[in-house]
Structure formats: structure tokens, C-alpha cells
Amino acid sequence: MQPESPVVSQWSRGSNQPDLRRIACNPNYWYPLAWGRQLKRNKTLSVAFAGDPIVLVRFPDVPWFHSREYKPMLFDREVGCHYTFMHENLMDMNHQILHQRLLGSLKPQLLRRAKGEGWVEAQYHLSDLGGKKHRGINWLGMGSDEDERRFDVMTIRTDYPYQTLKIAGSSADASPSLFLWVAYVPTDRQDRTNRSFGILLIRKPRVAFLLRLVWPVLRHFVKSVFAEDRMAVEAEQRAYDIQGGDWNQEIFPVILDLRELLMKHGVDRAGR
Numbered sequence: 001m002q003p004e005s006p007v008v009s010q011w012s013r014g015s016n017q018p019d020l021r022r023i024a025c026n027p028n029y030w031y032p033l034a035w036g037r038q039l040k041r042n043k044t045l046s047v048a049f050a051g052d053p054i055v056l057v058r059f060p061d062v063p064w065f066h067s068r069e070y071k072p073m074l075f076d077r078e079v080g081c082h083y084t085f086m087h088e089n090l091m092d093m094n095h096q097i098l099h100q101r102l103l104g105s106l107k108p109q110l111l112r113r114a115k116g117e118g119w120v121e122a123q124y125h126l127s128d129l130g131g132k133k134h135r136g137i138n139w140l141g142m143g144s145d146e147d148e149r150r151f152d153v154m155t156i157r158t159d160y161p162y163q164t165l166k167i168a169g170s171s172a173d174a175s176p177s178l179f180l181w182v183a184y185v186p187t188d189r190q191d192r193t194n195r196s197f198g199i200l201l202i203r204k205p206r207v208a209f210l211l212r213l214v215w216p217v218l219r220h221f222v223k224s225v226f227a228e229d230r231m232a233v234e235a236e237q238r239a240y241d242i243q244g245g246d247w248n249q250e251i252f253p254v255i256l257d258l259r260e261l262l263m264k265h266g267v268d269r270a271g272r
């Protein structure tokens, strides 16, 4: 006998909130749908936003992108999950155990959380508890200053619909050693896949040549971390699909704030 297919509920289990995985990405924002270099003269490029074919490129205003002190690493990848899983994954540093093989043993401590109109932010300090790690993790911070080496602060912010991650010293005007900007663009009507566009800016050390030397290793390291994240978010999507709804009883305040933001600014699928 065939098992009964799960009944998909409009509502999160045990709450009066609508199911976040049924809230579509708001199209009334600028999204990158391709890199400029992919658009060749007199050629068309087929891209999609939430299942609709569109050609549109608008480069965002990314801080430090035009600074000569930073070297950019651009990437994009298809990930088989709802875009909200991506936001949650980056914002929740408690999943560091997943990256133990690459990052060693890190203990995240939430220093501060804040929110405002259209944004949510969390600041962490990651204590290094040792353990074997990939050499790329040390090279990523080769441009860090004295302040950051004493005590580094990781700031993760969702500025709807974009997300950033910054590692810097504790002073308010500190220049980061690393800055990541990401946009998650849904590519199908069911919101089961997204294309993640990322710009990772790495601060050059005093001898800038060293960064160019280790660049291929850094690229491999970053790709490996993302591959682990991808495995986690795609597993979350599969669990969601099997259960036929969002059964996750979230209690972490940062993620609750983030979910509220994504819910408020997204578009209700039923209303599309």
C-alpha cells in the first residue's frame, strides 16, 4: 500500500504563524541574476527569478568592493532549498560543529543582537578551542589589524533581502579582515531551489603578494565550507518536504527575529 502523502499545512505546527517556507521572496527589490561577465555582447542569457524568465543585472552597493585594500572572490551556486534556509544557516553560528573538519573546534558566543526596520543583526565571538583545521582559516584573516587579533567580532546581518557577514575588531569603525555579501535568488516557482550570488572581500596583508599566492587554497577552502552548508540546508529542505510543513520549534531569539523579518517582507505564496 502506498503511504499517504503528508498534508501540507499553511500554518507552522503548534503556532498561529503562517509557514515561513510558503512565504515567497519579495520581487520588489534588486536581485543579481547573472554576473556582468556572463552577459556577452549580442547574446542572450537565460535566467529565471522564481520560475519566470527575466534578464536583469543590477550590481549592488557593496561596502569595500571598490577599495584597493581588498581582493574580491565572486561565486554563485545552485542550492536545492528555500531561500529562507540560507538566511537561517548563515545567521545561526551554533551550527559550527558541522564545519569542525575544516574550522577546528570553535565555540560561538552571542555578544549582541539587534533589529530594526528591514534588518536583523547578530554579533558573535568565536573562541578557538583548538583541534585540527584547514590552513585556509588562518590565511583568510591575514589582513587583520591589531585590534582584531586581540578580539574578533563576527557580525551577521540580514538587510532584507540581502545578507552580510563581517569579521573585524571590536571598535565601532574597525575595518574588517573579511566581508561577505550574499543574495539568494529563487529559481523555480515552488521555491525549492535558489541561486546564491556571493561577493567575498578579503583584506590584503601588508605584503599583498602573499594573498595572491594563497588565493587558490583560499578558494578551495571557501568552496569546501559552502559545500558543507549546502549539504545541511538541502537536508533541511528534504525534512520539510517529507513532513509536509515546518515542524521546527525554534527557540533561538536571533532566528525568531530573522523569521519575523523574512515573513514580514516576503510575499505570501497564496497571494501570488
Ligand SMILES: [Fe+2]
Pocket: 089, 090, 095, 099, 225, 229
Ligand atoms: Fe556554515
